[in-house]
Amino acid sequence: MGLPLLAVEDLHASLADGREILRGINLRVHEGEVHAIMGPNGSGKSTLAAVLAGREGYRVEAGRVFYRGRDLLSMAPEERAAEGLFLAFQYPVEIPGVNNMVFLRAALNAQRRRHGESEIDAGEFLRAVKKKLALLDMDEALLHRALNAGFSGGEKKRNEILQMAILEPRLAVLDEVDSGLDIDALKAVAKGVESLRAPDRAIVLITHYERLLEQLAPDHVHVLNAGRIVESGGRELAAELERHGYAFLGEGT
Amino acid sequence: MSGRAAGRVSALAAKPEVQPYLDAFVLPEGEPFWLWREREESLARFAEEGFPSRKNESWRSIDLEPLAKNPLFPLAEAPQALAAAGAFQGALLARLEEARVEKKGLLFVLRDGRFDPALSSQGELPEGVRLGSISAAARSETLLRPRLKAPSGPFAALNAAFFRDGFFLEIAPGTILDQPIEIVHLVAAAASLSLHTRSLVLLGEESRATLCESFIGEGRYWRNDRVDIALAPSAELSRFLILEEGENAIHFDETEAVLGEAARFSSCAILLRGRTLRQETNVISEGRGARSVLNAAALLSGRQEANIVSAVEHHAAEGETRELVKIAASGRAHGAFQGRITVHPGAQKVDAHQLSQNLLLSPRAAVDAKPELEIFADDVKCSHGAAVGDLDEAQIFYCRSRGLPQREARGLLIEAFLRDVLAEATTPLARHLSSRLSRRLATLEEEP
Numbered sequence: 001m002g003l004p005l006l007a008v009e010d011l012h013a014s015l016a017d018g019r020e021i022l023r024g025i026n027l028r029v030h031e032g033e034v035h036a037i038m039g040p041n042g043s044g045k046s047t048l049a050a051v052l053a054g055r056e057g058y059r060v061e062a063g064r065v066f067y068r069g070r071d072l073l074s075m076a077p078e079e080r081a082a083e084g085l086f087l088a089f090q091y092p093v094e095i096p097g098v099n100n101m102v103f104l105r106a107a108l109n110a111q112r113r114r115h116g117e118s119e120i121d122a123g124e125f126l127r128a129v130k131k132k133l134a135l136l137d138m139d140e141a142l143l144h145r146a147l148n149a150g151f152s153g154g155e156k157k158r159n160e161i162l163q164m165a166i167l168e169p170r171l172a173v174l175d176e177v178d179s180g181l182d183i184d185a186l187k188a189v190a191k192g193v194e195s196l197r198a199p200d201r202a203i204v205l206i207t208h209y210e211r212l213l214e215q216l217a218p219d220h221v222h223v224l225n226a227g228r229i230v231e232s233g234g235r236e237l238a239a240e241l242e243r244h245g246y247a248f249l250g251e252g253t
Numbered sequence: 254m255s256g257r258a259a260g261r262v263s264a265l266a267a268k269p270e271v272q273p274y275l276d277a278f279v280l281p282e283g284e285p286f287w288l289w290r291e292r293e294e295s296l297a298r299f300a301e302e303g304f305p306s307r308k309n310e311s312w313r314s315i316d317l318e319p320l321a322k323n324p325l326f327p328l329a330e331a332p333q334a335l336a337a338a339g340a341f342q343g344a345l346l347a348r349l350e351e352a353r354v355e356k357k358g359l360l361f362v363l364r365d366g367r368f369d370p371a372l373s374s375q376g377e378l379p380e381g382v383r384l385g386s387i388s389a390a391a392r393s394e395t396l397l398r399p400r401l402k403a404p405s406g407p408f409a410a411l412n413a414a415f416f417r418d419g420f421f422l423e424i425a426p427g428t429i430l431d432q433p434i435e436i437v438h439l440v441a442a443a444a445s446l447s448l449h450t451r452s453l454v455l456l457g458e459e460s461r462a463t464l465c466e467s468f469i470g471e472g473r474y475w476r477n478d479r480v481d482i483a484l485a486p487s488a489e490l491s492r493f494l495i496l497e498e499g500e501n502a503i504h505f506d507e508t509e510a511v512l513g514e515a516a517r518f519s520s521c522a523i524l525l526r527g528r529t530l531r532q533e534t535n536v537i538s539e540g541r542g543a544r545s546v547l548n549a550a551a552l553l554s555g556r557q558e559a560n561i562v563s564a565v566e567h568h569a570a571e572g573e574t575r576e577l578v579k580i581a582a583s584g585r586a587h588g589a590f591q592g593r594i595t596v597h598p599g600a601q602k603v604d605a606h607q608l609s610q611n612l613l614l615s616p617r618a619a620v621d622a623k624p625e626l627e628i629f630a631d632d633v634k635c636s637h638g639a640a641v642g643d644l645d646e647a648q649i650f651y652c653r654s655r656g657l658p659q660r661e662a663r664g665l666l667i668e669a670f671l672r673d674v675l676a677e678a679t680t681p682l683a684r685h686l687s688s689r690l691s692r693r694l695a696t697l698e699e700e701p
Binding site (some may be wrong): 053054055056076077078080081082086087089092093095096097098103106107108110111114163167 | 645650651652654655665673
């Protein structure tokens with residue numbers, strides 16, 4: 001296997017108040033792979049996603065992260081996005097007053113500009129978006145509403161996947177994209193994600209439950225506990241966790 | 254200089270900031286005697302009051318010192334044709350183009366405070382619409398006399414003494430005008446001067462009109478604009494103001510609107526450019542069920558100061574007022590809002606809501622908000638609120654995580670914040686106002 005798309009090496013990170021959350025994460029993700037990171041509440045799953053996306057409020061104390069061979073941690077969030085990193089938020093932010101479609105097009109054009117490409121015109125963009133909408137079983141009306149404002153939980157999550165479909169990232173980190181969804185919404189989201197699997201794209205699923213993994217067979221499953229990956233394996237690991245819970249983790253380390 | 258010197262007023266012992274204006278005062282040739290009387294009375298009133306002091310609540314956030322020290326006089330003579338008006342003309346014509354809502358719309362241009370027929374649209378006016386120079390109208394029509402009485406307030410009085418022109422818009426009863434009437438107040442003169450324009454808007458019963466006024470110019474000048482509006486029963490007026498004045502310009506405008514029964518007045522002011530901006534709207538709700546919507550937004554940077562002032566007087570029952578004022582200040586800019594809604598005895602069932610929302614974009618910017626309710630009736634629904642905050646970090650990060658650079662993300666959020674005040678605008682006006690706002694945002698220096 002060639003150079004990994006993402007290489008996390010002994011990553012330690014803490015909150016602004018000094019509490020250490022990540023205590024030495026090691027993770028390698030190659031193109032075309034789907035990884036699942038599971039773990040109990042407070043294990044550091046969302047912190048890992050936030051640090052990878054470049055959210056403020058976290059301090060990296062030690063370790064390095066390479067993305068496509070570059071030092072990810074030195075890049076601004078918008079630069080990471082333009083280089084193909086996408087984070088689907090656990091709690092997508094509501095932005096009243098910003099039209100959903102206007103925002104999507106602005107985001108896509110900002111990324112294209114950074115690569116010296118021309119901006120996409122409104123007509124062409126609308127056609128592209130409509131194709132993706134069908135895939136996600138999403139109502140077109142959502143496009144014309146303010147970004148996530150007043151969206152239901154399911155609508156927000158689908159909107160995240162729609163953004164992913166439009167922005168076509170190389171590495172997508174999906175933070176609990178399955179939480180708070182009813183079974184139909186979960187199926188729609190899973191179907192959307194499944195359709196976005198590609199040989200040159202990697203997906204990291206951060207999840208609490210095995211539900212999503214039944215739909216999206218991951219290549220690798222990692223168990224995160226107290227800021228460390230304590231167990232890695234294939235799909236069967238997820239099933240085992242589902243049966244036994246996280247109680248065995250104490251012995252695992 | 255032409256005209257008659259006004260000896261009677263100059264003899265008054267005046268405050269120091271007033272004297273230069275008394276000395277510069279002349280009565281324009283050819284005006285009716287009643288108008289001269291109003292001018293002299295207004296000048297006397299200004300001489301008595303002088304500039305508002307810092308103790309004057311409604312003027313305390315504006316620094317009048319520079320104006321008191323360096324008086325700016327009105328042009329004594331009518332301005333020359335634009336071709337001879339100086340080096341700015343090319344740029345100004347381009348800005349005039351930008352100020353247009355629709356290329357073919359009705360356009361009335363006041364250049365350096367006077368009607369410029371050459372720059373205005375020459376087409377025929379729709380039936381029931383009268384639009385022209387107030388100066389020309391006042392010379393021939395005694396009927397305007399009660400409409401042009403000496404107003405109260407020092408700068409309104411100065412305006413009434415010195416105004417040379419303005420626009421006069423009259424809409425006949427029952428006339429419905431969908432196309433907006435565009436008024437452009439353009440400053441083209443190279444010299445520092447003051448401009449006192451006085452305008453009049455009269456809407457007949459059950460008529461409806463939309464007015465869009467742009468204030469544009471370059472350099473240093475003082476604009477002192479006054480508009481009186483009277484809406485007959487069930488008349489509806491939507492008025493939009495866009496302030497894009499010269500970088501060192503001082504802009505004061507004051508509007509008084511009197512609303513008849515079931516009349517509806519909506520005002521939306523966007524304060525974008527100019528050193529010192531003060532926008533005042535006073536609504537007198539005289540008729541039962543009269544409604545007013547007062548929206549305003551200011552986007553400020555550098556050392557700009559802006560003051561949005563309003564007073565709504567409910568004298569009749571079942572009136573309604575909705576007021577939304579948003580100020581975004583960066584750099585060392587200072588914004589202020591003072592709004593008062595008064596419900597007089599007997600004005601039952603009034604429904605009034607006032608909201609002031611403000612964004613502080615830098616540590617040295619400042620915003621003061623002072624919403625006020627005075628209620629003398631017992632069966633009313635009134636509320637007010639004010640909030641000051643910064644942009645939401647979570648929203649900024651969300652935008653950046655999708656690839657928008659920090660600056661663009663902030664711009665998007667500031668625009669979204671301000672755009673709420675445009676709710677009353679329909680296309681093509683909404684598009685025009687949005688584009689002026691975006692243009693200003695693109696040049697916003699968010700220096701600390």
